[in-house]
Amino acid sequence: MPITLGGTLVNGKPNYITIVHVGIMDHGTVSLGMSKVHYTNAGIKENGTFSVNIPSKACERETDYCGLVSGKSLDKVALFRTFYGKLKTAPMIEECAVNMECRLTETVDFPNHDVFMGQITATYCDEALLTGGTVDFSKVQPILFVMNDRSYWMLGKKFAMAWNIGNNLKITE
Amino acid sequence: MPITLGGTLVNGKPNYITIVHVGIMDHGTVSLGMSKVHYTNAGIKENGTFSVNIPSKACERETDYCGLVSGKSLDKVALFRTFYGKLKTAPMIEECAVNMECRLTETVDFPNHDVFMGQITATYCDEALLTGGTVDFSKVQPILFVMNDRSYWMLGKKFAMAWNIGNNLKITE
Numbered sequence: 001m002p003i004t005l006g007g008t009l010v011n012g013k014p015n016y017i018t019i020v021h022v023g024i025m026d027h028g029t030v031s032l033g034m035s036k037v038h039y040t041n042a043g044i045k046e047n048g049t050f051s052v053n054i055p056s057k058a059c060e061r062e063t064d065y066c067g068l069v070s071g072k073s074l075d076k077v078a079l080f081r082t083f084y085g086k087l088k089t090a091p092m093i094e095e096c097a098v099n100m101e102c103r104l105t106e107t108v109d110f111p112n113h114d115v116f117m118g119q120i121t122a123t124y125c126d127e128a129l130l131t132g133g134t135v136d137f138s139k140v141q142p143i144l145f146v147m148n149d150r151s152y153w154m155l156g157k158k159f160a161m162a163w164n165i166g167n168n169l170k171i172t173e
Numbered sequence: 174m175p176i177t178l179g180g181t182l183v184n185g186k187p188n189y190i191t192i193v194h195v196g197i198m199d200h201g202t203v204s205l206g207m208s209k210v211h212y213t214n215a216g217i218k219e220n221g222t223f224s225v226n227i228p229s230k231a232c233e234r235e236t237d238y239c240g241l242v243s244g245k246s247l248d249k250v251a252l253f254r255t256f257y258g259k260l261k262t263a264p265m266i267e268e269c270a271v272n273m274e275c276r277l278t279e280t281v282d283f284p285n286h287d288v289f290m291g292q293i294t295a296t297y298c299d300e301a302l303l304t305g306g307t308v309d310f311s312k313v314q315p316i317l318f319v320m321n322d323r324s325y326w327m328l329g330k331k332f333a334m335a336w337n338i339g340n341n342l343k344i345t346e
Contacts, residue, residue, distance in 0.1 A: 023204050
């Protein structure tokens, strides 16, 4: 799964946390699954907004750090340049490749986790990371995560097009 | 995001569909976000079970094919060897690297999508794909998907350990 940094205001201050329990719900809604022990959850509930930031490999140390230290004990925001968009209360990270600004639409209450679902109101990306007007993930260099051994992986090569390579199979049947 | 094949019984027959709108909710629950036009949704609602299968690159054509053709018009099950686990009603694909057998715990109703959340009751993996007793994704060779240009990508190299590489940053602050 791709590593993200979730952003929210907690007690009026930006806070960022490393989250890999992400999901795509429908074409405009994403989810963050967050243990209830986290400092960030209260901020999302209070403001009804959050951001999902996709860091590049270049931010690997800062990204890991945001998963090591709680916002309760340290102001992690000093690591990054913060900007705001339309929603005003969803802090985003300039150093990240892609930023999605989300309005909370639903919270699913698990025994130990809150799953926050957010409708994406705007997406931001550095123009240098676009090809043909859309995000080019070979330029983004997202950080992928495997929980089994707690490791970070790179995105590999593009090898085929979807809704395409199965066509031959269809013909030969 | 990783490409998966969702499995369910529809009218008593196994059916598989290519799904990339997946999510991790908490440590034991995953989600499938599925357009309401799909044939599979009724089967998940009826049985209260489904499977999430992770195909390897070796299954790229079959995986793509399951996203091209609806179960309404063709019996896609002939492409694979099907097996069942504890739940009896969640068909799984032998050719896939990893299979998760899920019990439906919650459905979130979006305007055009059903998001099915399933608690994983068992996970299956070919022993040849394990290293040290856990799934080795360098052996699995999952298929990753980018929606922008509808392309399939390979997993790249492992480059660092999590909850680790940020430590140095902590020291230098």
